[in-house]
Amino acid sequence: MSEKTYRVIQWMTGDVGQVGVRHFADNPVYDLVGVLVHNKDKVGKDAGEIAGIGPTGVLATDDVDSIVAMDADCVFYTPIIMDVDTVCRLLRSGKNVVTTSGFFHPSPDFATDGDKIRAACADGGISFHAGGIHPGYAGDILPLTLARVVSRIDKIKVLEVVNVLADAPLDHIDWLGFGKEKDRFLSEPTILGLGTVFFAQSMYMLADGLGVTIDNVTSELEAAVATEDIAHELGVIPKGTVAAQRHRWTAAVDGNPLIVFEALYTTTTPDHLDPPWDFGKTLYRIEIEGDPSTALTLEGVEGPDGKMTHPGYDWTAMGAINAIPNVCDAGPGWVNHLDLGLIQPRGLVR
Ligand SMILES: NC(=O)c1ccc[n+]([C@@H]2O[C@H](COP(=O)([O-])OP(=O)(O)OC[C@H]3O[C@@H](n4cnc5c(N)ncnc54)[C@H](OP(=O)(O)O)[C@@H]3O)[C@@H](O)[C@H]2O)c1
CATH class of the missing domain: 3.40.50.720 (NAD(P)-binding Rossmann-like Domain)
Incomplete structure (x- = not known):
């Protein structure tokens, strides 16, 4: 072999x-x-x-x-x-x-x-x-793997945190809708919102793996605005426009929320946001509420040379290639x- x-x-x-x-x-x-x-x-x-x-x-x-x-x-x-x-x-x-x-x-x-x-x-x-990394790993394989060591699951939360200016290609700023006026952003389709059906595939895989049936998947979206201009290499996210976004997708089983995915994308630190959301560093985190409540974090770390670029595309490609x-x-x-x-x-x- x-x-x-x-x-x-x-x-x-x-x-x-x-x-x-x-x-x-x-x-x-x-x-x-x-x-x-x-x-x-x-x-x-x-x-x-x-x-x-x-x-x-x-x-x-x-x-x-x-x-x-x-x-x-x-x-x-x-x-x-x-x-x-x-x-x-x-x-x-x-x-x-x-x-x-x-x-x-x-x-x-x-x-x-x-x-x-x-x-x-x-x-x-x-x-x-x-x-991939998500969908295709962080919201399905990882929670199923973590589920192997618990005896009861009441809720599973999968968080994706992305600090866009530090850890994503700069073209993602416009693409994700940062810099838009808040009401417009919340009323228009968003790129991540359009991805709901793709992320939901991980939820269905997770539910199938646990032997339960999803009733439905619902979506919520919130945004935080910049409290001052946020300059970046391609321009500026103007004060008062969207500088962070929180998508929450919830899969209900037997009428109760069982699987919650959150996509937390930000372009700045809490002191420059209204509300002052603190998402922390770029990572994936799986939290199982149950017996025993258990969590797992997936994050990039520095190599032996002290350097680190966020490995999102490596994870994406290798998740499939392997x-x-x-x-x-x-x-x-x-x-x-x-x-x-x-x-x-x-x-x-x-
Ligand atoms: N599951 C996951 O975890 C995950 C995470 C990230 C991305 N993805 C998916 O993986 C795929 C690749 O992502 P990526 O970031 O590599 O994409 P990308 O860099 O934006 O684009 C992929 C390539 O598509 C070709 N392309 C661009 N415009 C085109 C057009 N108008 N018509 C036909 N081809 C065009 C180009 O190929 P050439 O440069 O070779 O000419 C481009 O480099 C996407 O479908 C993305 O949604 C999945």
Whole structure:
């Protein structure tokens, strides 16, 4: 088993896909055989150059047909938005697909497209799997893992804290709606709010893993405003506009709130916020209320060189990539974390 290798294609080279290129180039378990890009400037470049490492010998192409025709065990599919028909085409071409872009668990919102994916897996005789950091790990695998050591669960809370200016790409400031007037922000769709159905997949996976049925999932949104201008490299979040946001999604079981996810995103410290929310550092935290009440924190820490950049994109990519051997070796179908069981990541000790 340890000598088995997997030929992989990297589909798009954004923040997550570049982690894929670096990992496939470095981990001898994988053989990078193709790279698809969208950006014309990247076409013809060595994938290593795109991902900030030495040459890989694999040149990026934007020719989808040539990638679909290529022989490979798996496509690591990380486009900006998943296209289900494209995924089905890849599956029917006989390649397993592992993605960070959606379809983490067959929740009710994804029933129709889920059936399409299952049919394509059956036709191709291969498997589909989605993973990441959240959704796909922090709100499903981690609480299920923590649940193994408790005897009763009354409530499970999953917190995601992101200090946006320090730990996220700067383009996320506008994208997340910071700097908007508060009433407008609260009345318009938000990018995280639109993600509710994706986060809910983790809730449904968690509920399935615990053997309970979710009645419904509800959403709440609050915002805090800046008490002074917040300057950043791309501009300024003006005083009086949204500088922090708190999304809360609650899954009820038997009429009671059982699973609560909070996404706490801020651009500043409590002394510059109204109300003065203190979310603390960027992290994920799982809190089980029950017997015994128990918590678990996932956070980036400094390496031996004293340096630390928030590993969000590494976690996202590796959460999915480490499942590739198990997905390729699994029987055909849409395999989620519950189907795969305990993943045994390969080639990490090298
Ligand atoms: N589950 C999780 O934990 C988690 C966390 C973060 C992200 N994600 C998901 O993972 C996926 C990848 O995220 P990312 O941060 O790497 O995305 P990204 O950097 O924003 O974009 C990915 C790539 O998509 C291609 N692209 C950009 N505009 C396009 C367009 N108009 N048409 C077609 N392709 C276009 C580009 O590829 P090239 O640069 O190669 O040309 C871009 O680099 C997304 O679906 C994201 O939602 C999941």
